[in-house]
Amino acid sequence: AQSVTQLGSHVSVSEGALVLLRCNYSSSVPPYLFWYVQYPNQGLQLLLKYTTGATLVKGINGFEAEFKKSETSFHLTKPSAHMSDAAEYFCAVSSKTSYDKVIFGPGTSLSVIP
């Protein structure tokens, strides 16, 4: 069975500082990996996803994530935080070997301090 964990339910960064949101998965076969963002009172929006190929994935709004098989990780980064980045971020996985639903992590709430 697959699972996904996100270290830190809440992360605070200063405006202009590096954003690092952690995601680790548990799966016998490395899964497909996603990061979604949810702004207040909105639905989720895909930031980026890794399915195959290059392990460094670039997404929207300046975010990127790197798939590291040896560490079973898919951490999300952004070099310089903006106030508009304050939101809830969900890492998610889906199986490569069976037809199944996307499993979301518990989420990390990002605050950006001016």
Place this chain on the structure above:
Amino acid sequence: DTEVTQTPKHLVMGMTNKKSLKCEQHMGHRAMYWYKQKAKKPPELMFVYSYEKLSINESVPSRFSPECPNSSLLNLHLHALQPEDSALYLCASSQVYTNTDTQYFGPGTRLTVL
């Protein structure tokens, strides 16, 4: 147009009421989803429709009844709900139902059951 619309935005209902949530997309997507999201939690999948046929029912109580009248519309009929059903209900769509397809989410309907 990458928009999924949901109506109403907010709904308050009593435990004996019958109401419906509506979701619409005009992206030509053939997979549509209902999720339930409690505060500070990730979305939980309820139903998946693929080519207008119910593909997944995640053991949802019968007081929730989905309907997909055509490829653009998805309804969720509500009857005899409980206070614990109060949540944000999110609709999503994707081109087809696969493990890698990007899901596009609507803004949600915030439901309060009194």
